[in-house]
Amino acid sequence: MQKRSLLLTSMAMSLAIILSGCFQGEQSLENKEVDPPPNAEAVNDSGQNPADGKKNEKMDGNKTGDDTASATVETQLYLIDANGMVAPQTMELPQPDSKEVAAQALEYLVKDGPVTSLLPNGFRAVLPAGTEILGLNLKDNGEMVVNVSKEFENYESENERKILQAMTHTLTQFDSVNEMKLQINGQKQQTMPVNGTPIGKGYSRKDGINIVQSKSVDLMQSEPVTLYYPSVQGDNEYYVPVTQYIDVEDQDTFGSTIQTMLEGPGFDTNLQHVFNSQTEMTNDPSLQNGVLEVMFSQDVLQDAGKQGNNKPVISDKVMESLVRTLTQDEEVEAVEVKVEDVETLFNENGEPYTEPVTKQKFIAKQKL
Numbered sequence: 001m002q003k004r005s006l007l008l009t010s011m012a013m014s015l016a017i018i019l020s021g022c023f024q025g026e027q028s029l030e031n032k033e034v035d036p037p038p039n040a041e042a043v044n045d046s047g048q049n050p051a052d053g054k055k056n057e058k059m060d061g062n063k064t065g066d067d068t069a070s071a072t073v074e075t076q077l078y079l080i081d082a083n084g085m086v087a088p089q090t091m092e093l094p095q096p097d098s099k100e101v102a103a104q105a106l107e108y109l110v111k112d113g114p115v116t117s118l119l120p121n122g123f124r125a126v127l128p129a130g131t132e133i134l135g136l137n138l139k140d141n142g143e144m145v146v147n148v149s150k151e152f153e154n155y156e157s158e159n160e161r162k163i164l165q166a167m168t169h170t171l172t173q174f175d176s177v178n179e180m181k182l183q184i185n186g187q188k189q190q191t192m193p194v195n196g197t198p199i200g201k202g203y204s205r206k207d208g209i210n211i212v213q214s215k216s217v218d219l220m221q222s223e224p225v226t227l228y229y230p231s232v233q234g235d236n237e238y239y240v241p242v243t244q245y246i247d248v249e250d251q252d253t254f255g256s257t258i259q260t261m262l263e264g265p266g267f268d269t270n271l272q273h274v275f276n277s278q279t280e281m282t283n284d285p286s287l288q289n290g291v292l293e294v295m296f297s298q299d300v301l302q303d304a305g306k307q308g309n310n311k312p313v314i315s316d317k318v319m320e321s322l323v324r325t326l327t328q329d330e331e332v333e334a335v336e337v338k339v340e341d342v343e344t345l346f347n348e349n350g351e352p353y354t355e356p357v358t359k360q361k362f363i364a365k366q367k368l
Contacts, residue, residue, distance in 0.1 A: 082122030142178030208243030290333035
């Protein structure tokens, strides 16, 4: 009997030891990484195969296996800046289908739309929130018919011309578009819906942008010209087009335009005056074979009057303002700036101007 009791006690102790070993082994497996079978595919924390993730990245258009960014296209959007002026901002937009690029540009003008996360400080979209671009129809004569939804009508009267100007200038950046006509839910519009601006004959860049009317200018004897002035908002430098009525002397529109630029913006604004105060034109501008030649005094140089300058430098802002402004004329393909007694001009990076400057140096025409 005593032997049987000892035997049972011994068996119980052995069983406890065995069970204890099992629990310890189970615990060690939970805390230790186990090597996968040789042919197993690794998964990430979400349980997704990394190879599948690469496939999904390609389908989503984000990154390829080479870690390159998705295709984008530079597009000019005309937005409203902190001073209430319509101004272009060049943005990288997702590459759309070729037939949808103009519609995409307009969609990025809508408040609370896809442009929201891209807006520079101080800028805002111009079209009323909820506006849908229902369709575009480009005719052979360059007329773009834009069909928008009823939400388009929900704007303040003081923004009516800004809306027209922003839409028109955004669309006419494309080389095949000359003017815009408007439909709302498929109905042709002879006037704008809020303030009644006439649009039945279409709206083009010739109708102006950020129009300024000077009391000292006789509108009957003057011509509207659009001048480009640089502006700054934080770290963002950009050019604002302003349509002014100017007196044209001796039928010399180019000379009168440049003279107005030399005088600077004559109204209360944050637009910059880029020319030195003593700068003068020394000859009338001349146009030959699409190149407009303009001759200035040495006061136009960036460091005019300072001694020891190795290179005659013309400000980049002066050059860009001139080229953007003067190449709006269809006859002007490029501008050649010259300075008295200076053989070669240089930009601010020390690079020589060896040939006339085209607008494409600063902004290229887009194609549909």
